[in-house]
Amino acid sequence: MSEDLTGRRLGHYKIDGVLGRGGMSVMYKATDVRLGRKVALKVMGEHITGDAEFRERFVDEARNTSAIDHANIVPLYDFGEVDGMLYIAMRLVDGSDLASLIKDGPISPHRALELLGQVAEALDMLHERGLVHLDLKPANVLVTSRESAHEHVYLADFGLTRRGATGHRTSSGDFLGSPTYAAPEHLRGEPVDGRTDLYALACMLFACLTGRPPFQGQVQEVIQGHLGAEPPTATSFIVLPHGIDEVLRRGMAKRADQRYDTCRELIAAARAALGPAGVDPPPPAQPARPERAPGPMSGPQPVQPYPPGPPPYSPQQYPQGPRPPVGGEPVRLRPPMPAGSSSFATRGGGTARWLVPILVVVALAVIIGVFVAMAGSIGSGGPSRTTAPETPAYNQNDLPTSVPTVGN
Known part of the structure; x- marks a missing residue:
């Protein structure tokens, strides 16, 4: 078929473009306007549609194909004849x-x-x-x-x-x-x-x-x-x-x-x-990561996640202690604190070292002062009373009888 049907209507199919050409037919991409779906439309060449034996084979092919249901055979939707042109509509495969x-x-x-x-x-x-x-x-x-x-x-x-x-x-x-x-x-x-x-x-x-x-x-x-x-x-x-x-x-x-x-x-x-x-070749192997020799850690180290699945320990094995290390990595533990030490003491301890003795000395001085005051009050039998100082009494006979004058 030499004529391109792109843009035309063939029955209820709008032809959108050519998918391929062969010796007997042209395959078009078309739209079924009734259902709104894309189809592959095979239109037979005019030079063979007039052959009676071919037309009989065409109808037989279409009927046989429409009855086939297999995952690897393209489904046939429709077939017919419009204006002397034979066509088969089938599924449009995206590939x-x-x-x-x-x-x-x-x-x-x-x-x-x-x-x-x-x-x-x-x-x-x-x-x-x-x-x-x-x-x-x-x-x-x-x-x-x-x-x-x-x-x-x-x-x-x-x-x-x-x-x-x-x-x-x-x-x-x-x-x-x-x-x-x-x-x-x-x-x-x-x-x-x-x-x-x-x-x-x-x-x-x-x-x-x-x-x-x-x-x-x-x-x-x-x-x-x-x-x-x-x-x-x-x-x-x-x-x-x-x-x-x-x-x-x-x-x-x-x-x-x-x-x-x-x-x-x-x-x-x-x-x-x-x-x-x-046989399909296997995917390329991933290079193995070099293993790190055990030893003290230097610098910041990435946190190693625990593998999926149940934890590698049970509460009965470690009832009070820290979580065991993973992969044999060395872990530095803090030494136990002495009994009675404060949990809030800082590691530097500069202020705590001299503040506590001063507080103890001040407390002792206050206590000693209280005891001294109490001891003094107990010795005098009671609270002390303040009296005016005694002055000697004057004898009237001792007073002068005359006032001296200047010049005498």
Whole structure:
């Protein structure tokens, strides 16, 4: 489809922008105006909607997908036709796709196994129901880390068909899908089953480990590679245990009966072949803090908290004494105070040393003065009385009879 529908309405969907384009369809980001939620809207190309066989497969795909309930399969909300355009509305996943993750090079073996292991779970569930995806490629594996602590995978954009049916082709014989990850029987239009998806899964594992699909070049070169050429070895592109080459060779065997029976079996074999390379490396070890030799503390020391859990002592062990030290650190204890000493005495003791003797001397002087006063009063028989001094009596005969005059 060459026309961009951004800004237009398709039924009750307002198209907000393009998410991606493929050979058969365009994926849009749209808003369901009835419910007010964002959706991914897959609109089929006008050049194939006129094919009666394709329209029948489209309706069958939509009905089969809407009946699937699996944690790793993107939920389908709606499908229909508006103005001659077929569409499927599905959940909008907030993340990226596997094609974006490997476009600049390989991802770690552990991450590849974790992501494709979820794809294998979804595929085996489809196969148990008699369905085949038939359009498995990295662009249809959606990866998000916003829904859980780990990366979560959604398998999307199905080309679903029933097991035993032939590969997707139009009435004119054109192949529907991407040949980059297509199995030989799919390319030849032969009956398909779950092992057809397993071939594509092995091709994706090769791409995740090496950063490139097993066969590259023009479309015809890629098709001829899948039909008759041996796949290259992964260890010729990247350093990996050589056992993974045998796993990939069996997964991409030209005959379906030479492949693994289930997708889980393929991933389990790859995990065993990769060994430690397929295990998530442990986090770097934290450098150990050097232990301090026991000895007297110098300078301010940080307070060491007690470890969580019950205290390392009981009241019965230390009924009156101080709390025991932690970690064997030396602790200086105050010597016991002599009996009768004041609890409020300062360490300097300068004032207390001379104040107490002075107070004792003053108290003794007061006591002695009181005793002396009491002793004096007891000796006189009573309180002392003050009398006027006696003066001698004058005799009138002794008085002069005449007054002397001056000159006599």
